Amino acid sequence: MVFSPLSSLQPRDWHKTIHVRICRKWEFHGSNENGPLQHIDMVLVDNQGNTMYAEIPAKEADKLGPMIQVDRTYVIARFKVCNAKKIFKSVPGPYMLEFTCHTKISAATEQITGPKYIYNLTPFEKLPEFINDTKKFHDILGIITEINEPEWIPFSNQPNPSLRRDIKLTDGCGQEIKMAIWGSKATQFKVPEDPNTEDRPAIVLFTGCLVKYYQENFYVSGYSACHWYINPDIPEAGSLLNRTHGQSYKIKRSGIPIAQQSQPEPPPVPDFLTLQEMEAIDPYEFPATGCRCTVTIVRLVETQNWWYPACNLCKKSCLPEGSSYRCPKCNILDMYTYKYKLPFFASDGTEESEMIAFAAVAQSIVGKPVETVMRSIRNRDNIPPDIAAIISSKFTFSVAMA
Numbered sequence: 001m002v003f004s005p006l007s008s009l010q011p012r013d014w015h016k017t018i019h020v021r022i023c024r025k026w027e028f029h030g031s032n033e034n035g036p037l038q039h040i041d042m043v044l045v046d047n048q049g050n051t052m053y054a055e056i057p058a059k060e061a062d063k064l065g066p067m068i069q070v071d072r073t074y075v076i077a078r079f080k081v082c083n084a085k086k087i088f089k090s091v092p093g094p095y096m097l098e099f100t101c102h103t104k105i106s107a108a109t110e111q112i113t114g115p116k117y118i119y120n121l122t123p124f125e126k127l128p129e130f131i132n133d134t135k136k137f138h139d140i141l142g143i144i145t146e147i148n149e150p151e152w153i154p155f156s157n158q159p160n161p162s163l164r165r166d167i168k169l170t171d172g173c174g175q176e177i178k179m180a181i182w183g184s185k186a187t188q189f190k191v192p193e194d195p196n197t198e199d200r201p202a203i204v205l206f207t208g209c210l211v212k213y214y215q216e217n218f219y220v221s222g223y224s225a226c227h228w229y230i231n232p233d234i235p236e237a238g239s240l241l242n243r244t245h246g247q248s249y250k251i252k253r254s255g256i257p258i259a260q261q262s263q264p265e266p267p268p269v270p271d272f273l274t275l276q277e278m279e280a281i282d283p284y285e286f287p288a289t290g291c292r293c294t295v296t297i298v299r300l301v302e303t304q305n306w307w308y309p310a311c312n313l314c315k316k317s318c319l320p321e322g323s324s325y326r327c328p329k330c331n332i333l334d335m336y337t338y339k340y341k342l343p344f345f346a347s348d349g350t351e352e353s354e355m356i357a358f359a360a361v362a363q364s365i366v367g368k369p370v371e372t373v374m375r376s377i378r379n380r381d382n383i384p385p386d387i388a389a390i391i392s393s394k395f396t397f398s399v400a401m402a
């Protein structure tokens with residue numbers, strides 16, 4: 001059988017067959033791991049070392065997901081080649097694969113053994129350039145200097161707390177970075193304690209990371225897309241080891257094992273109020289836990305934009321400057337991400353109120369990421385059909401006082 005190299009695939013290539021190893025595979029459940037599965041993600045590599053990102057949509061996940069295992073080689077046919085996503089790119093390249101109900105997957109007789117690791121390192125000193133930038137995932141390499149036990153972290157906008165494990169890495173040149181690994185990945189991350197090798201540097205390659213900002217410092221964050229390889233056999237790990245000149249690195253370990261920690265109580269569920277009851281509350285007496293209301297969206301506030309360019313550092317709105325945007329607070333140019341700021345009037349029959357839905361809440365109302373909706377229209381000042389379609393939909397909101 002003739003297999004097509006991944007680098008030769010083009011949109012509308014319906015009849016090609018590929019021979020690939022599954023280098024990474026993970027599930028994406030949105031910002032909450034307990035949420036419904038949105039898609040299964042994979043990084044594929046062929047025997048020429050070409051890579052491509054591939055996705056199994058949620059509706060095909062039950063059938064196709066179990067047929068694919070990491071580090072195994074498959075012959076795959078009847079897939080769709082599409083334009084790569086513009087955000088959260090795992091590997092470079094203009095296209096991605098989408099598996100469909102027609103996709104055929106069979107275990108290959110000939111295994112692809114190399115390359116074992118697919119990565120494109122971002123040096124530590126470049127990481128601050130990508131704070132809150134969601135265009136691509138980053139891969140980093142460092143020596144572990146500190147590992148904390150996972151901890152429960154409560155979130156005001158989520159019903160359940162999340163697990164986070166903090167670690168520290170050095171690049172062997174004196175620069176140290178903090179990293180946070182979230183959710184089930186926090187408990188999965190382990191570097192075995194071995195008294196025979198404990199002074200030898202433990203080098204780790206992390207793939208699929210994002211750069212975040214907290215209390216005026218950046219840190220690297222690893223969630224569902226994050227994978228790691230301890231002491232990987234790659235040339236950069238050899239150079240890193242050489243830079244240490246035989247220095248010993250004993251990992252500092254701290255924290256209480258998760259089995260001995262009690263999970264924090266979930267925050268109290270806010271009471272249901274009607275809009276009329278809410279309006280009647282003195283702002284100073286508004287419940288600290290907020291409240292809930294069930295309303296129907298009656299119309300949009302058409303005089304205001306439904307999107308804004310949010311500064312990657314402070315999240316505030318950036319101002320136009322020529323064809324660029326500048327954050328007036330941080331005074332930086334073109335470091336922004338478009339976000340929703342969707343104003344509308346809603347009614348529950350007792351009262352009509354103006355509400356604003358931001359970012360993730362607005363995305364769950366509209367059902368599409370803001371970039372997708374912005375791409376669908378020519379003039380951004382017009383109301384696109386996806387936004388107009390929210391009128392008459394009914395939602396239960398948790399409301400906070402701003």
Ligand SMILES: [Zn+2]
Nearest residue numbers: 311314327330
């Ligand atoms: Zn800013």
